[in-house]
Every structure is written in structure tokens, then in C-alpha cells.
Amino acid sequence: MSKVAFIGLGAMGMPMALNLLKTGHAVTGFDLRTEPMQALVAAGGSSTTSAAAAASEADVLMLMVVNAAQARAVLFDGGALEALPSGGVVLLTATCPPIEVAAIAAEVEAKGRRFVDAPVSGGTAGAKAGTLSMMVACSDALYAELLPVLEGVGGKLFHVGQEAGQGAAIKVVNQLLCGVHIAAAAEALALATKVGVDPALALEILGGSAASSWMLNDRGPRMLEAEPEVTSAIDIFVKDLGLVLEAGRGAKAALPLAATAHQFFLSTSGRGEGLADDSQVIRAYHLLNGN
Amino acid sequence: MSKVAFIGLGAMGMPMALNLLKTGHAVTGFDLRTEPMQALVAAGGSSTTSAAAAASEADVLMLMVVNAAQARAVLFDGGALEALPSGGVVLLTATCPPIEVAAIAAEVEAKGRRFVDAPVSGGTAGAKAGTLSMMVACSDALYAELLPVLEGVGGKLFHVGQEAGQGAAIKVVNQLLCGVHIAAAAEALALATKVGVDPALALEILGGSAASSWMLNDRGPRMLEAEPEVTSAIDIFVKDLGLVLEAGRGAKAALPLAATAHQFFLSTSGRGEGLADDSQVIRAYHLLNGN
Numbered sequence: 001m002s003k004v005a006f007i008g009l010g011a012m013g014m015p016m017a018l019n020l021l022k023t024g025h026a027v028t029g030f031d032l033r034t035e036p037m038q039a040l041v042a043a044g045g046s047s048t049t050s051a052a053a054a055a056s057e058a059d060v061l062m063l064m065v066v067n068a069a070q071a072r073a074v075l076f077d078g079g080a081l082e083a084l085p086s087g088g089v090v091l092l093t094a095t096c097p098p099i100e101v102a103a104i105a106a107e108v109e110a111k112g113r114r115f116v117d118a119p120v121s122g123g124t125a126g127a128k129a130g131t132l133s134m135m136v137a138c139s140d141a142l143y144a145e146l147l148p149v150l151e152g153v154g155g156k157l158f159h160v161g162q163e164a165g166q167g168a169a170i171k172v173v174n175q176l177l178c179g180v181h182i183a184a185a186a187e188a189l190a191l192a193t194k195v196g197v198d199p200a201l202a203l204e205i206l207g208g209s210a211a212s213s214w215m216l217n218d219r220g221p222r223m224l225e226a227e228p229e230v231t232s233a234i235d236i237f238v239k240d241l242g243l244v245l246e247a248g249r250g251a252k253a254a255l256p257l258a259a260t261a262h263q264f265f266l267s268t269s270g271r272g273e274g275l276a277d278d279s280q281v282i283r284a285y286h287l288l289n290g291n
Numbered sequence: 292m293s294k295v296a297f298i299g300l301g302a303m304g305m306p307m308a309l310n311l312l313k314t315g316h317a318v319t320g321f322d323l324r325t326e327p328m329q330a331l332v333a334a335g336g337s338s339t340t341s342a343a344a345a346a347s348e349a350d351v352l353m354l355m356v357v358n359a360a361q362a363r364a365v366l367f368d369g370g371a372l373e374a375l376p377s378g379g380v381v382l383l384t385a386t387c388p389p390i391e392v393a394a395i396a397a398e399v400e401a402k403g404r405r406f407v408d409a410p411v412s413g414g415t416a417g418a419k420a421g422t423l424s425m426m427v428a429c430s431d432a433l434y435a436e437l438l439p440v441l442e443g444v445g446g447k448l449f450h451v452g453q454e455a456g457q458g459a460a461i462k463v464v465n466q467l468l469c470g471v472h473i474a475a476a477a478e479a480l481a482l483a484t485k486v487g488v489d490p491a492l493a494l495e496i497l498g499g500s501a502a503s504s505w506m507l508n509d510r511g512p513r514m515l516e517a518e519p520e521v522t523s524a525i526d527i528f529v530k531d532l533g534l535v536l537e538a539g540r541g542a543k544a545a546l547p548l549a550a551t552a553h554q555f556f557l558s559t560s561g562r563g564e565g566l567a568d569d570s571q572v573i574r575a576y577h578l579l580n581g582n
Contacts, residue, residue, distance in 0.1 A: 098486070121500040133500040158496050166488070173483045173493050177475055177502035180548070184471040187548050191535075192464045194544040195389070197457070202464050205449050209412040209424040211468035213504035244482075253485040254579045256554075257471070257478050260547045288545045 001025050002149050005054035005061045005084075006045075007074050008094070009036035011232065012120070013064035015127040016093070016153050021045050023152035030054045052083040060089045060149055067239060068096035071104060084113055089146060091116045093134075093153075095175065097243050098165040099250060105164030114142060117164040119171035120154060121178075123218070124231050131155035135174075137166035172247045175240040176258045181215035182237065183261035183281055188216075189223050190285035199224055222279035234281060235274035237265045292316050293440050296345035296352045296375075297336075298365050299385070300327035302523065303411070304355035306418040307384070307444050312336050314443035321345045343374040351380045351440055358530060359387035362395060375404055380437060382407045384425075384444075386466060388534050389456040390541060396455030405433060408455040410462035411445060412469075414509070415522050422446035426465075428457035463538045466531040467549045472506035473528065474552035474572055479507075480514050481576035490515055513570035525572060526565035528556045 001024045006017040009031040017040055020027050027045040029037055030053070037047035048054045051074045055061045061084050063071050071092055075081040081090065090108050092101065092115070105115040115138070122132040134154035136143060143150075143159050150157050160166050188211075192202040203220045206212060222228035241262040248255040264284045273280060285291075292315045297308040300322040308331055311318050318336040320328055321344070328338035339345045342365045346352045352375050354362050362383055366372040372381070381399050383392065383406070396406040406429070413423040425445035427434060434441075434450050441448050451457050479502075483493040494511045497503060513519035532553040539546040555575045564571060576582075 121496075121502065123501055126501070133496060135496060156496075156499060158492070160488075160492060160496070169486050169488050170483070170493055170496055172486070173479050173488060174497055174500055174502040176479045176482060177497060177504070177507065180475040180478075181472070181502070181504060184468055184475070184548050187471075187546055188464050188467045191467060191539060191542070191544050191546060192461070194542045195460050195463070195538060197451075197460050197464060201449070201451060202461055205412075205424060205426060205447075205451070205461055206465055206468060208447060209465055210414055210417070210505045210509070211412065211465040211472070213468070213472060213507075214501045216468065216504075218501070247486060248482060251482070251485045252580075253482050254576070255478055255482060256551045257475050257548060260551050263547075285545070289543075 002059045003057060004028070004149060005030070005058035006064070007051045007054065007062065007080070008064040009040060010064070011124045012127045014039065015124065016064060017045065018043055019130045020149070020152045025149065025152055028054045028058065050078065052079040055080040056083040058084060058088060060091055060146070062091045062093060064093050067094060068100040068104065071096065075104070075108065081108060081111055081113060086112045087114065089114045089116060089142070091118055091146070091149070093118050093120050095119050095171050095240055095243065096168055097246055098168040098172065101168040102163070102165035115164055116142060116146060117167040118150065119167050121171065121174050125218070126155070134158065135160050135167040135170045137161040137164055169247070172244050176244045176255065178215060179237050179241040179244065179265070180257045180261045181213040182219050182278055183264050185213065185216040185220050186223060186264070186282035186285050189220065190282055190289055190291060193286070193291050194289050219279040222277055223282040228277045228279055230275065230277040232278050233275050234265055234268050234278050237278050238269050238274065241265060293350045294348060295440060296321070296349035297355070298342045298345065298353065298371070299355040300331060301355070302415045303418045305330065306415065307355060308336065309334055310421045311440070311443045316440065316443055319345045319349065341369065343370040346371040347374040349375060349379060351382055351437070353382045353384060355384050358385060359391040359395065362387065366395070366399065372399060372402055372404060377403045378405065380405045380407060380433070382409055382437070382440070384409050384411050386410050386462050386531055386534065387459055388537055389459040389463065392459040393454070393456035406455055407433060407437060408458040409441065410458050412462065412465050416509070417446070425449065426451050426458040426461045428452040428455055460538070463535050467535045467546065469506060470528050470532040470535065470556070471548045471552045472504040473510050473569055474555050476504070476507040476511050477514060477555070477573035477576050480511065481573055481580055481582060484577070484582050485580050510570040513568055514573040519568045519570055521566065521568040523569050524566050525556055525559050525569050528569050529560050529565065532556060
């Protein structure tokens with residue numbers, strides 16, 4: 001079992017850290033908010049006053065932060081990489097641009113630490129249930145060494161390559177589909193409303209037909225609520241579809257559906273609703289259609 | 292058990308007619324091709340020389356044709372409606388515009404026959420397995436009377452309303468999602484190829500993650516083949532997304548994802564590939580991206 005420094009105890013990170021605790025790892029958490037650190041301690045973990053303090057006694061420094069800029073801030077500006085014992089492993093599970101992940105990995109390795117690119121998919125529900133998909137890129141030896149930690153977090157592990165950035169690349173493709181499927185569900189349910197079909201009935205039928213998607217069944221019911229619980233915010237997809245389009249620009253690939261879907265998340269955020277549940281991208285459609 | 296005249300023994304109609312036979316109904320089939328009629332006879336059904344001849348001894352005239360124009364041709368120009376005994380039921384399972392369905396229903400009822408709007412979803416796989424979703428709009432009394440026939444065809448029955456066109460409206464919303472999901476899967480797998488991710492590995496991961504859709508799992512594997520078996524043709528979605536956009540125009544609803552997806556099916560058909568499997572919409576993306 002490993003000593004894990006877990007940075008970023010948000011909607012995804014908190015249940016991931018709790019699962020690591022349950023599977024026997026020692027977890028020291030750090031977050032900018034005190035509340036999740038107290039919850040981690042109550043569950044048997046430890047908390048510290050900084051990411052660097054957490055890293056200083058860890059085998060594995062796990063980063064479930066919002067983006068690559070936060071990962072850099074923690075590792076380089078915040079001193080966590082220097083604090084991590086030599087040979088320690090930086091495990092980056094946040095969704096970041098593949099090129100950025102490769103660059104961070106190079107800087108980590110230049111300082112004598114090791115790096116694992118391991119983004120996850122499955123949302124907060126998957127994080128809680130321990131059924132996340134993990135797309136892991138690192139050497140075979142490091143993968144084997146880290147398997148107990150990876151299994152402590154995820155339900156479905158995929159060793160997708162040896163090079164940092166290969167996990168991030170699959171995650172980008174994953175987010176393309178997730179973002180487009182949420183917007184498509186909104187477009188469909190808004191059309192149902194506009195043509196006089198009961199959207200709840202439509203959702204019941206579509207959710208069990210060839211029209212179904214994981215997102216339709218997960219986000220669809222919340223699209224029918226005016227102020228649903230926030231399980232993942234609009235601004236997360238503003239960011240993630242932004243990463244998708246950035247990867248498309250980098251590779252010179254046309255992504256017209258992803259670009260269109262992005263506009264709806266952007267406009268929802270631009271109306272001041274970026275912290276609403278991402279199902280509320282349907283508001284943009286209702287506004288357009290006068291529903 | 293009913294005497295059913297079944298018009299249109301194609302990729303969807305043939306297995307639906309066979310399921311009706313298996314559940315004890317008497318089925319007389321008609322199709323412009325002789326081969327499926329021979330197959331129906333071999334399975335215990337009957338065949339005739341025209342749709343009108345099939346209708347003349349039927350309780351239920353079932354139309355699994357390509358579009359509303361074909362339904363009109365069979366019913367009105369081809370004389371099947373006149374041949375159907377008074378009080379007989381026209382059951383339209385083809386995907387048609389809601390406004391057209393309502394208009395056909397009015398003409399059928401003016402001639403003393405009854406009408407059921409009952410489009411289906413689930414593809415050829417669902418048709419074979421008897422697991423189609425049926426979106427049925429008709430009076431409560433007629434629904435109850437026809438239940439044995441409906442159950443002989445579909446696995447999931449939804450009585451969605453009393454008025455002809457209400458089933459078609461839900462089917463339009465269904466097809467919006469189906470068409471967008473196929474194009475989104477193509478966009479995602481083409482991006483994977485472009486950024487150097489193995490698309491088969493990406494498909495394995497995405498198919499079990501929050502990125503999954505029924506279409507990704509059904510069409511995705513065929514997107515990785517150059518000349519896959521045709522289970523549903525590109526031109527079907529040229530038509531069906533056309534119906535979606537027509538419904539959007541009628542209701543003055545903006546459907547940007549459906550409109551974008553339609554362009555890819557159109558361009559694939561425009562290159563002479565309209566009869567290819569609809570998974571091959573990915574060719575348009577590969578062409579665009581120089582894959």
C-alpha cells in the first residue's frame with residue numbers, strides 16, 4: 001500500500017481520495033477549502049497546510065485539479081515537486097491538453113521524479129462508486145508498480161501507451177463525445193418541448209432506444225428540472241470542449257459538432273450561469289426557441 | 292390473432308413480419324422484390340401480386356415503407372386503402388413527417404378505415420430480436436384492440452398520445468439523437484486517428500465510459516472497417532435528418548447540431564456512397580482531415 005498525497009478534493013477528487021482510503025492506502029489531502037480536508041480526516045485520512053507538505057512524505061503525488069495551469073502551480077510554483085522524495089511518482093488525473101501533459105512530464109522527469117498521465121472518465125457518480133475509467137500512459141514497469149493505487153481509484157483501467165500525453169489524447173476524444181452528447185440531448189429535449197411532445201415521456205422512450213447515450217440518461221432528467229443539483233458545472237465543459245478544439249487545432253482536424261456544442265456552453269456561461277449544472281445548457285436552446 | 296397485410300419487406304420490415312408470424316398472426320406480404328416474398332412464404336406466410344391484393348383480406352394493413360410518399364403511393368394510388376375492408380386499420384410504422392402522418396390519417400379516416408401512427412426505433416438488430424421501441428399514437432380503444440399485433444412486432448410499447456402525428460413527432464426527436472450520435476462517433480474516431488490514438492482502443496474505452504452511446508457501440512466497430520456490412524444506409528439518415536430539420540423549420544426551432552450532422556450524411560451521399568452503411572459517414576471526416 002502507498003502513501004498518497006492527494007491534491008484537489010473537489011466533486012471528483014474527494015470520492016477518489018475516499019476510495020483510496022478504503023482500499024488501504026494512507027492518504028494525506030490538500031485543498032484550498034478546509035471543509036473537504038475535515039471530511040477526509042473524519043474518514044481516516046490526514047490533512048496538511050500545503051500541497052508541498054503533503055508531498056514531502058508521499059510515494060505518490062496525485063493531482064485532481066481543474067486544469068494544467070493548476071497542476072503547474074501546485075508542482076512548480078507551490079514547491080510540491082521539490083518536496084516529493086526523489087523517485088516519487090506524480091500522477092496527473094486532471095483533464096489537460098496532451099501537449100501540456102507531455103511538457104509537464106518532461107519537467108517532472110528532469111527533476112528525478114516519475115510521471116503518470118492518467119485522466120479519468122465517469123463523473124462524480126463513477127468516482128463515488130469506484131467505477132471510473134482510467135486512461136493510463138506510462139512505462140510497463142511503472143504501471144505494474146502503481147497498479148494498487150490505480151485500482152484503488154478506478155474500476156476500469158486501460159494502459160493506453162508508454163508516453164505521457166497518450167492518456168490525455170484519449171480523454172480529449174472522450175470529452176468530445178461527452179460534450180456533444182449533452183448538447184445533443186438538450187437540442188432534442190428542447191425540440192420535443194417546442195413541438196408539443198412531453199419531454200419526460202420523450203426521455204423515457206429515447207433513453208431506452210437507439211437514441212440513448214450515457215449522457216442522455218444521466219443529464220436528461222436534470223434538464224427537465226429548473227434548478228437541479230450541480231454534479232458537474234457548465235464551466236467544466238467550457239474548458240473541456242475548449243481542450244478538444246485546441247487538440248483539433250493542433251492536429252489540424254475539423255470538429256464541427258464539437259465546435260457547435262461549445263458555443264452553447266460558452267453562451268450559457270456568458271449569461272452568468274457557468275456554475276450551474278451542465279444539464280442547464282438546455283437553457284440556451286429554450287432561449288433560442290422561445291420555450 | 293389478426294390477418295395482417297405487410298407492405299415493405301426490407302431490412303426492417305422482413306424481420307418485423309417474421310416476428311408477427313412467430314406470434315401467431317396470419318401475414319400476407321408484399322414487396323417490389325420477389326426474394327423477400329419467397330422468404331416470407333418459406334417461413335409460413337403468404338405473398339400476393341400487389342399491396343391492394345394483400346389488403347383485401349386483412350384486418351390490419353401495415354406499412355413499413357421508406358417514406359410518406361411511398362405510404363401515399365401504396366394507400367391511395369395503389370388502391371390498398373380501397374381494398375382494405377371497411378373498419379380495417381392502417382398501421383404506419385415508417386418514419387414520416389408528423390404533419391404528413393396527420394394528413395394521411397385524415398384521408399384514411401375519411402374513407403371509413405382507422406389509422407395508427409406507430410413508428411419504431413431499434414434498427415435491424417432490434418427488429419430481428421423483437422425488441423423494437425414503438426411510439427404508438429391512436430385512441431385508447433384502438434390501442435387495446437391492436438395490442439396483440441403491436442406486441443407481435445415490438446419489445447417496448449409506448450402509447451404516446453391519441454392523435455396521429457404524435458408518434459411521428461417523438462420519432463423525429465429520436466432520429467435527431469441517432470443521427471447526431473453517429474456523426475459525433477465519426478468525428479471522435481476520426482480525431483483519434485488524426486492525433487495518433489489507436490481508434491480500436493479508443494472505441495473500447497469510450498464505449499464503456501460516460502462518452503458512450505447506443506450508436507457509438509453499434510456503429511463504431513463498423514466505422515473501423517473499410518467496407519462493412521450495410522445494416523442501414525447513409526441515405527436513410529439523409530432522409531431522417533431531413534425530416535428532423537423539416538420539423539424544426541415547421542416549429543421554428545434551431546437545431547444546429549442536427550443541421551451540421553446532416554451535412555456529413557449529405558456529402559457522403561453526394562460522393563455516390565448513399566447506399567453504404569451509415570457508419571461510413573466517417574469517410575467524410577477522414578477526407579476532410581486528410582487521414
